[in-house]
Amino acid sequence: MQIIDGKLIAEEIKNELATEVKRLKEQNLKIPYLVAIIVGNDPASETYVAGKVKACEQIGFRSTEIRLSEDTGEKLLLEKIIQLNEDEEVDGLIVQLPLPKHISPEKVIETIDYRKDVDGFHPVNTGRMMLNLPSYIAATPFGIIELLKRYHIETEGRRCAVLGRSNIVGTPVSILMSRKAYPGNATVTLCHSKTRNIKEITLQSDIIIAAIGSPGFLTGDMVKDGAVVIDVGIHRIADPTKKSGFRLTGDVKYDEVAPKCSYISPVPGGVGLMTVVSLLKNTLIASKKEIYG
Amino acid sequence: MQIIDGKLIAEEIKNELATEVKRLKEQNLKIPYLVAIIVGNDPASETYVAGKVKACEQIGFRSTEIRLSEDTGEKLLLEKIIQLNEDEEVDGLIVQLPLPKHISPEKVIETIDYRKDVDGFHPVNTGRMMLNLPSYIAATPFGIIELLKRYHIETEGRRCAVLGRSNIVGTPVSILMSRKAYPGNATVTLCHSKTRNIKEITLQSDIIIAAIGSPGFLTGDMVKDGAVVIDVGIHRIADPTKKSGFRLTGDVKYDEVAPKCSYISPVPGGVGLMTVVSLLKNTLIASKKEIYG
Numbered sequence: 001m002q003i004i005d006g007k008l009i010a011e012e013i014k015n016e017l018a019t020e021v022k023r024l025k026e027q028n029l030k031i032p033y034l035v036a037i038i039v040g041n042d043p044a045s046e047t048y049v050a051g052k053v054k055a056c057e058q059i060g061f062r063s064t065e066i067r068l069s070e071d072t073g074e075k076l077l078l079e080k081i082i083q084l085n086e087d088e089e090v091d092g093l094i095v096q097l098p099l100p101k102h103i104s105p106e107k108v109i110e111t112i113d114y115r116k117d118v119d120g121f122h123p124v125n126t127g128r129m130m131l132n133l134p135s136y137i138a139a140t141p142f143g144i145i146e147l148l149k150r151y152h153i154e155t156e157g158r159r160c161a162v163l164g165r166s167n168i169v170g171t172p173v174s175i176l177m178s179r180k181a182y183p184g185n186a187t188v189t190l191c192h193s194k195t196r197n198i199k200e201i202t203l204q205s206d207i208i209i210a211a212i213g214s215p216g217f218l219t220g221d222m223v224k225d226g227a228v229v230i231d232v233g234i235h236r237i238a239d240p241t242k243k244s245g246f247r248l249t250g251d252v253k254y255d256e257v258a259p260k261c262s263y264i265s266p267v268p269g270g271v272g273l274m275t276v277v278s279l280l281k282n283t284l285i286a287s288k289k290e291i292y293g
Numbered sequence: 294m295q296i297i298d299g300k301l302i303a304e305e306i307k308n309e310l311a312t313e314v315k316r317l318k319e320q321n322l323k324i325p326y327l328v329a330i331i332v333g334n335d336p337a338s339e340t341y342v343a344g345k346v347k348a349c350e351q352i353g354f355r356s357t358e359i360r361l362s363e364d365t366g367e368k369l370l371l372e373k374i375i376q377l378n379e380d381e382e383v384d385g386l387i388v389q390l391p392l393p394k395h396i397s398p399e400k401v402i403e404t405i406d407y408r409k410d411v412d413g414f415h416p417v418n419t420g421r422m423m424l425n426l427p428s429y430i431a432a433t434p435f436g437i438i439e440l441l442k443r444y445h446i447e448t449e450g451r452r453c454a455v456l457g458r459s460n461i462v463g464t465p466v467s468i469l470m471s472r473k474a475y476p477g478n479a480t481v482t483l484c485h486s487k488t489r490n491i492k493e494i495t496l497q498s499d500i501i502i503a504a505i506g507s508p509g510f511l512t513g514d515m516v517k518d519g520a521v522v523i524d525v526g527i528h529r530i531a532d533p534t535k536k537s538g539f540r541l542t543g544d545v546k547y548d549e550v551a552p553k554c555s556y557i558s559p560v561p562g563g564v565g566l567m568t569v570v571s572l573l574k575n576t577l578i579a580s581k582k583e584i585y586g
Contacts, residue, residue, distance in 0.1 A: 106426065127420025130468070131460050133399065135416075157487045165471055167424050175423070175468075178458055178483045187494070189482040190471045194450045201480070 001258055002151070004230070004265035006143075006273040009150050013277040014059055017284060021060035032287035033062040034092040034118065034279070035084055039077065039103065040070035045096045052094075055276045061283060074103045078111050085113040092118035092283035115292040118282035121168070129172060132179050134291045136282045141173040143274025144209060144230055148183040153207075153228055153263060156185040161202050163218070163251070164211035165192040169232055173209055198222070210251035220256030228263045232271050294551055295444070297523070297558035299436075299566040302443050306570040307352055310577060314353035325580035326355040327385040327411065327572070328377055332370060332396065333363035338389045345387075348569045354576060367396045371404050378406040385411035385576035408585040411575035414461070422465060425472050427584045429575045434466040436567025437502060437523055441476040446500075446521055446556060449478040454495050456511070456544070457504035458485040462525055466502055491515070503544035513549030521556045525564050 024031060034056055038049045049065055056063035068077065077095075084093050093116040099105050109117075114124035120138035128135035137145070148155060160177050164170035174190040177183065186207060191198050202208055202222040210218045211232035223229065233251030250267030258264050265271055285291060317324055327349055331342045342358055349356035361370065370388075377386050386409040392398050402410075407417035413431035421428035430438070441448060453470050457463035467483040470476065479500060484491050495501055495515040503511045504525035516522065526544030543560030551557050558564055578584060 123417045123420030123424060123426070125416075125420065126423050127416030127418065130419050130423050130464060131416060133416070157489045165473075171423060171468065171471070174471075174483075175464065178464070178467075178485070180458075180485075185485075185487040187482060187484055187488040189480060190467075191480055192471070192473075192478075194478040195480040196450045 001261050002263050004147050004151055004263050004270060006147065006265060006270040009147060010273040010277045012150070013146070013281065014055070017061075017277070017280055018059040020284065025060070030091075030287055031060065031062050032091050032280075032283045033064075033089055034094070034283045035064045035066060035090050037066045037068065037077070037080065037093075037095045039068045039072050039095070040100050042098070045098070049096050052276055052279060055280060056283075059280060061280065070100055072100075072103075074107065077103060077108065081108065081111045085111075085116060090116060091287040092116055092279075094119045094279070116286060118279055118286055120282065126167075126172065130175055132181070136285070136291070137176070137278070138168050138172055139275035139278040140169045140211075140232060140271060141176055142278035142281070143271050144173055144232070145176055145183050146274060146278070147230065147265060147271065148228075151263060153183070155183040155207065158186050158206035159204055160186040160188045160207040160209065161191055161198075161205040162188060162209045162211065163191045163198070163202075164213060164232075165190055166211065166213075169211040170209075173211070177207075177209075212251050214251060215249050216251070216253040218252045218257060220253065220260060223257050223260050225260050226262045227260065229257055229261050230265045230271060231267045234267055234272055294554050295556050297440050297444055297556050297563060299440065299558060299563040302440060303566040303570045305443070306439070306574065307348070310354075310570070310573055311352040313577065318353070323384075323580055324353065324355050325384050325573075325576045326357075326382055327387070327576045328357045328359060328383050330359045330361065330370070330373065330386075330388045332361045332365050332388070333393050335391070338391070342389050345569055345572060348573060349576075352573060354573065363393055365393075365396075367400065370396060370401065374401065374404045378404075378409060383409060384580040385409055385572075387412045387572070409579060411572055411579055413575065419460075419465065423468055425474070429578070429584070430469070430571070431461055431465055432568035432571040433462045433504075433525060433564060434469055435571035435574070436564050437466055437525070438469055438476050439567060439571070440523065440558060440564065441521075444556060446476070448476040448500065451479050451499035452497055453479040453481045453500040453502065454484055454491075454498040455481060455502045455504065456484045456491070456495075457506060457525075458483055459504065459506075462504040463502075466504070470500075470502075505544050507544060508542050509544070509546040511545040511550060513546065513553060516550050516553050518553050519555045520553065522550055522554050523558045523564060524560045527560055527565055 053063045109121045114122040120136035125135040162174040174188045177186045178188045199222045207228045209230045215235040231250035231252040236246040239247040248268045329342050346356045402414045407415040413429035418428040455467040467481045470479045471481045492515045500521045502523045508528040524543035524545040529539040532540040541561045
């Protein structure tokens with residue numbers, strides 16, 4: 001059994017990106033520039049955005065965090081987005097979710113210029129992904145694919161169960177794993193809350209991507225020997241033995257499942273650490289205008 | 294075994310649309326208007342476009358066929374599209390595929406205003422479909438979903454095999470069958486050229502959608518008793534006993550498979566007849582600005 005080390009791979013990619021920034025600087029070329037908007041004071045959102053900005057600094061990208069108060073009107077936010085769309089210096093533009101209830105996240109996402117949508121949430125990007133055209137891939141699916149690639153895991157012709165059909169993980173990763181590419185070319189079954197007898201499906205699967213949002217959902221008896229398991233869940237479980245009062249766990253009962261696997265991504269230390277580097281990679285792609293010219 | 298009668302359902306929908314046009318006329322409201330562009334003289338394309346225009350006439354829609362010569366430059370075609378995008382009278386705009394080799398179909402599709410893209414090929418529409426937002430659904434997936442709906446076929450929690458991962462049929466229908474809706478909520482396995490042991494998967498499936506593009510691919514031994522089979526294939530097979538010299542057949546070996554089915558859509562007479570009415574329905578939706586306001 002080999003652990004898929006998200007921390008190691010994320011560091012590897014950050015180093016590659018830092019090298020690329022150094023090269024761009026030497027050649028006096030444009031340095032990638034990410035702008036992140038945060039509305040309100042949700043502590044988790046603040047942590048995420050701070051992590052993104054810090055990662056930009058580490059590798060030498062330009063970045064700006066724009067903080068807007070909780071009571072910011074939708075109209076003002078959309079105007080701000082349009083202004084940043086038109087700013088040629090800005091390569092990538094993200095708005096941290098969730099938003100306050102009086103603001104429509106759909107409207108916000110569709111207002112961001114799809115050419116700067118480095119979160120990969122705009123319909124043009126999801127649509128082009130479905131059509132197997134170049135696009136920005138959302139952070140988590142991108143991270144999953146990148147981990148499979150960097151560990152040279154064979155996917156062609158293998159049975160793959162994706163557990164969970166969310167817009168940001170399950171559905172897009174099921175498309176990516178199905179399409180004609182590497183990683184891809186797998187035979188994917190997309191499972192969700194209406195699926196009956198999930199165990200029958202997971203037992204037939206060579207690769208299981210668990211993104212169902214239920215702690216410890218995938219148990220040892222649901223996994224066949226030699227399977228590859230990618231755990232996308234991330235849950236805080238109260239744990240008085242920890243200084244923080246909690247520990248992190250995924251959608252997989254790790255102790256039971258890991259011994260059966262050929263490869264497994266742990267929580268923490270797996271997919272979660274890949275999401276920020278995915279964003280950085282998309283921002284570099286945007287800066288170089290590799291997709292939309 | 295019940296035959297899913299595409300001709301009957303297509304007529305039913307056409308009647309509904311004709312009634313709606315009558316109502317619009319009585320109330321002096323806008324009549325839906327479809328413009329179809331055809332480049333070159335491909336006989337199959339000419340037949341298809343003529344069929345679409347004729348169907349518009351039958352139900353009372355306005356329609357125009359614009360014929361451009363084979364040597365039309367890409368730039369000229371794109372300018373024509375932009376002009377029709379800006380024409381407020383035009384509700385739906387389609388460009389018949391395939392196009393001559395010197396014209397990029399992607400560029401053409403992405404130039405059509407997604408609000409007029411009643412073929413449902415624009416990334417904004419495929420992307421919104423993936424995100425389970427209202428959008429124009431492409432003709433064949435739309436037709437399949439409509440047939441399942443009109444025959445009240447249960448899909449929730451049922452195992453569904455989609456054979457073929459094309460951009461215009463297999464991949465979108467796999468998403469539609471998976472998503473939280475009716476028809477939908479099925480557990481879908483998307484099979485394709487790299488899938489091993491397809492028979493194992495089809496034998497577990499309650500619903501099989503065959504869109505793999507191989508005549509008679511789905512044989513009797515691959516189907517379990519009581520399955521629902523939708524045949525999307527359409528192939529011309531030489532047949533000297535026919536006046537035309539050929540007969541039409543699908544991806545399903547009908548004689549073997551039909552006796553085992555609870556429902557089956559035949560070829561001809563099934564899904565194929567639904568595609569034009571899907572286009573008409575999308576044009577009506579466009580005219581009423583139901584999706585994009």
